[in-house]
Amino acid sequence: MDTTRDRDGEGRARSARPRDGLGRPLPYGAPGVERQPEGVVRAPEETVAEAQALLDAGKPFHAHEVFEDAWKSGPDAERALWRGLAQLAVGLTHAARGNLMGGARLLRRGAGAVEEWAAGAGPERGRPHGMDLPGLVRWARELADTVERTGAAVDAQARAPRLR
Template structure:
């Protein structure tokens, strides 16, 4: 085996206890990797099973703190561990959080696309199930927020503040 192939398999990659590849580099609030040894934000643990109410509360806290990448991971846990009939809801919410992440990183095209995709998924799930306010979330307002923000990031063409633009999952800010 050549040295290159060996490096790919045994090149000091970060791995978890089960041997799966993991990136142990610290990350900033938008999930971007930082150099080893840099101060980063605490990462969201993966695979946590929460109640839907806990999921919404944890994601809201992260969104308000300007950490939509981390909120996406919370929604992703719900998507992967929740009941089959709710997976499209949680996947759509994860897309909204990733869209906000991309928009805050300055990827306005990708951010707008994901915001609209997440808005559409939330609307579709609501119309299919007849549930407009699952777990107290205002899906119509959330979809409207996402579409409006998508238009803003496309029009302005620059990074936005994730914290200033964070949605309220359970209704408008007062």
């Protein structure tokens, strides 16, 4: 086992390096952005509010971690929704980091997942937990088109979506 890497109590790699607002690792000892704790179980409304605050602050990587917690701990019927939202946040992260092809691909994948979930969701369809799923799908596809057309990284804070 590689003992030079940071590991948790179960031996899984867990980098203790500080990270910037887009989740990129910084040198040890550098000031970084406080990381989201993993495995937090939140009510859906708390998930949406916390993720929106992080997106508004230009921290889509951290919003992705909040969505990931909901995906892993939420009811089976909503896992695909939260996974799709996590993909949208990661797509924005990559587009802001300059990985335009990966960002566009993840934005489209997340949009497709959210759209597919909404189509089969029943009475809540496009507004589970107050979220505007059709608006998020449009936002993601437009942003994917923009990064491909311009070939330029985006400002994560300026291009953050409105979840509700």
